[in-house]
Amino acid sequence: MTARIYRPAKNATQSGMGKTRLWRLEYMPESARSIDPLMGWTSSGDMKSQIKLSFETREEAVAYATRNGIPYRVEEPKEVARRVMSYSDNFRGNRAAPWTH
Numbered sequence: 001m002t003a004r005i006y007r008p009a010k011n012a013t014q015s016g017m018g019k020t021r022l023w024r025l026e027y028m029p030e031s032a033r034s035i036d037p038l039m040g041w042t043s044s045g046d047m048k049s050q051i052k053l054s055f056e057t058r059e060e061a062v063a064y065a066t067r068n069g070i071p072y073r074v075e076e077p078k079e080v081a082r083r084v085m086s087y088s089d090n091f092r093g094n095r096a097a098p099w100t101h
Contacts, residue, residue: 001048002028005061006075022054023061025072 004026010017027048036043055061058074065072 001030001070003065003070003072004028004075005058005065005072007058007077009077010080022056023058025053025055025061025065027051028073 005023006026007023008020010020027046029044029049030046031044033042033044035041053061053064055064062072062074064070
């Protein structure tokens with residue numbers, strides 16, 4: 001069973017960067033999920049898919065996987081290019097496009 005080591009992205013519904021600093025190790029699913037015919041619930045016999053381990057650094061996660069003989073795949077995070085702009089920039093006189101309501 002292969003593990004995936006990654007750093008989670010920011011939650012789209014929140015403005016903060018909480019829970020994005022740690023690296024996470026999750027197991028990839030071994031088998032497809034099945035639908036219970038009576039209730040319609042989705043189920044799986046794969047118990048390792050529920051394990052989510054957190055680490056301070058990528059190196060710690062990789063060391064854990066190699067120490068325990070877990071094959072892994074590292075996904076590097078995509079850094080966000082933020083444009084810093086203050087509220088007063090909306091009212092500058094030398095704007096590229098004129099300010100309108």
